[in-house]
């Protein structure tokens with residue numbers, strides 16, 4: 001099985017992002033470019049990272065009316081991303097149109113409930129029920145819309161996998177056990193995991209059905225990113 005780890009390159013500097021990617025390239029399966037990178041470097045930046053030879057996951061989390069999202073999808077064909085994210089909250093028609101407008105071979109996956117949110121946050125947005133209920137409801141909607149899969153936390157991936165056997169399931173919010181306080185003193189620095197509320201270890205997410213493991217700061221902010229990437233790979 002190829003390496004399921006996609007490194008989140010959430011860095012403002014293009015040269016630093018390229019350097020980090022080159023350093024850990026042998027121990028990851030792809031690269032995820034998100035809003036921070038895309039807003040700073042646009043298409044040029046994506047071309048520069050693509051030239052390093054790894055599959056590129058364009059995490060744009062598109063969420064707008066169907067026509068606008070479809071137009072945005074068409075505008076990124078030229079970048080040939082392997083994976084693109086949209087928000088499931090945009091509704092079924094938006095997801096259908098996004099998939100129809102996606103380039104050939106591009107997986108379109110819907111973000112269900114951000115891993116930075118918990119049940120209280122959900123209540124504050126007027127949504128009742130548990131995070132699990134919410135994720136399952138939006139996963140059903142994404143399936144009905146004909147998407148390739150969804151983004152959810154490692155706390156829900158097992159249930160989604162049971163329901164949607166061939167779904168392409170992307171799991172962020174991952175922290176190696178060393179960062180959860182179980183084994184202090186590893187080569188990792190303490191990534192600021194305070195903004196992630198629904199976390200699991202990479203191994204657990206993989207065992208429970210994740211197709212892609214999105215990992216950022218546990219590698220990018222480690223004292224030695226190469227050692228961290230190798231250690232994570234070794235746990236899988």
Ligand SMILES: O=C(O)c1cc(=O)[nH]c(=O)n1[C@@H]1O[C@H](COP(=O)(O)O)[C@@H](O)[C@H]1O
Pocket residue numbers: 008010034059085111113114115116151152172173174196214215216217218
């Ligand atoms: O779509 C995503 O990739 C995503 C969805 C989600 O619910 N939570 C989440 O953290 N992400 C992304 O996954 C990455 C996680 O980074 P770290 O917390 O540094 O490992 C970031 O680039 C986030 O934008």
